[in-house]
Amino acid sequence: MTPITYELIKTCKQTGARLGKVHTPHGSFDTPMFMPVGTLATVKTMSPEELKEMEARIILSNTYHLWLRPGEDIIKEAGGLHRFMNWDRPILTDSGGFQVFSLSKIREIQEEGVHFRNHISGEKLFLSPEKAMQIQNALGSDIMMAFDECPPYPASFDYMKSSVERTSRWAERCLEAHQNPTTQGLFGIIQGGEYEELRKQSAKDLASLDLPGYAIGGLSVGEPKDIMNRMLEYTTPLMPSTKPRYLMGVGSPDSLIDGSIRGIDMFDCVLPTRIARNGTCMTSTGRLVVRNAKYARDFSPIDENCDCHVCKNYTRAYIRHLIKSKETFGFRLTTYHNLHFLLKLMEQVRTAISEDRLGDFKEAFFEQYGLNQP
Numbered sequence: 537m538t539p540i541t542y543e544l545i546k547t548c549k550q551t552g553a554r555l556g557k558v559h560t561p562h563g564s565f566d567t568p569m570f571m572p573v574g575t576l577a578t579v580k581t582m583s584p585e586e587l588k589e590m591e592a593r594i595i596l597s598n599t600y601h602l603w604l605r606p607g608e609d610i611i612k613e614a615g616g617l618h619r620f621m622n623w624d625r626p627i628l629t630d631s632g633g634f635q636v637f638s639l640s641k642i643r644e645i646q647e648e649g650v651h652f653r654n655h656i657s658g659e660k661l662f663l664s665p666e667k668a669m670q671i672q673n674a675l676g677s678d679i680m681m682a683f684d685e686c687p688p689y690p691a692s693f694d695y696m697k698s699s700v701e702r703t704s705r706w707a708e709r710c711l712e713a714h715q716n717p718t719t720q721g722l723f724g725i726i727q728g729g730e731y732e733e734l735r736k737q738s739a740k741d742l743a744s745l746d747l748p749g750y751a752i753g754g755l756s757v758g759e760p761k762d763i764m765n766r767m768l769e770y771t772t773p774l775m776p777s778t779k780p781r782y783l784m785g786v787g788s789p790d791s792l793i794d795g796s797i798r799g800i801d802m803f804d805c806v807l808p809t810r811i812a813r814n815g816t817c818m819t820s821t822g823r824l825v826v827r828n829a830k831y832a833r834d835f836s837p838i839d840e841n842c843d844c845h846v847c848k849n850y851t852r853a854y855i856r857h858l859i860k861s862k863e864t865f866g867f868r869l870t871t872y873h874n875l876h877f878l879l880k881l882m883e884q885v886r887t888a889i890s891e892d893r894l895g896d897f898k899e900a901f902f903e904q905y906g907l908n909q910p
């Protein structure tokens with residue numbers, strides 16, 4: 537049985553967006569969908585029960601980080617990552633090391649794999665397609681990402697061309713090394729930077745492997761927004777329409793809506809959880825930096841249009857006080873609200889697609905969120 541299947545339910549008549557369902561051994565989820573990031577086997581400060589309460593359906597964890605600590609052997613011994621962290625819904629593992637691989641100076645990329653240093657201890661490390669698959673097979677994630685090179689932006693055409701060709705060879709090696717093909721799905725990652733010709737080549741190479749899903753990589757890595765949009769526009773139609781399409785590392789509200797309009801089904805981003813921990817909240821009328829002094833006596837909720845338990849029971853003044861005092865409960869409240877906000881946004885996107893009005897929804901949302909229309 538194929539571990540991951542995609543069910544296309546309908547395409548929005550107003551845009552290129554599509555409503556779908558992804559089926560995995562740990563349950564299904566509707567798409568377009570946002571995936572909270574749980575780098576070290578926890579979505580920072582959230583419990584699995586709270587994630588279920590806000591209707592999170594799939595979360596992300598990081599191969600590189602869990603390999604280093606606690607080690608995939610311990611997680612395997614625990615019965616796999618689902619048991620280890622008490623999350624019985626789908627899990628997707630990406631490398632989480634793309635910052636390490638592509639942004640760190642101290643790395644050496646060879647055909648065999650990548651030599652680099654442990655970002656914590658400085659010890660020499662080596663990751664290969666085979667090692668990345670061995671780790672993810674041990675973790676038991678439902679969706680595993682193929683080991684790729686995500687070159688930093690900008691990269692020359694020649695460098696990107698040889699990198700794309702190597703990433704395609706690495707994807708084949710991942711498929712070869714896959715130990716549990718009936719219980720874990722392997723997604724390919726399309727690279728190619730800002731070069732249409734290379735994006736096309738990468739998509740073609742990976743599609744020939746007939747994998748259960750595909751991601752667009754190499755974006756949201758510091759390139760200008762117009763390049764990201766141009767690559768998104770160009771690459772999405774090259775991806776098999778019968779498989780889930782995952783845009784890696786993208787998660788601002790406007791990018792989630794624009795990505796959905798272009799036919800993307802899955803998104804992940806550390807943004808909502810990361811900005812929460814420095815006291816910034818996403819609200820229907822734009823970002824709110826609740827730690828600002830002007831909220832010291834503001835006894836209204838973070839977002840009066842939000843129905844989450846944080847907005848129903850706590851005030852900006854109280855949350856500001858907690859954040860300023862570095863009280864963990866404060867980070868929990870802002871994180872819960874931000875994740876709920878994005879998950880709710882994706883629910884509204886899915887409803888808009890089902891009613892063929894995602895274009896109208898985008899206009900209304902952008903207007904209210906304070907994004908001037910492009």
Ligand SMILES: C=CCOC(=O)Nc1nc2cc3[nH]c(NC)nc3cc2c(=O)[nH]1
Binds near residue numbers: 632634684686753784
């Ligand atoms: C086991 C190996 C699995 O390899 C990967 O996960 N590779 C990979 N991860 C990415 C993560 C990204 N985050 C952003 N923005 C925040 N952009 C990203 C781009 C990539 C990418 O091109 N590749």
Ligand SMILES: [Zn+2]
Binds near residue numbers: 839842843844845
């Ligand atoms: Zn809320």
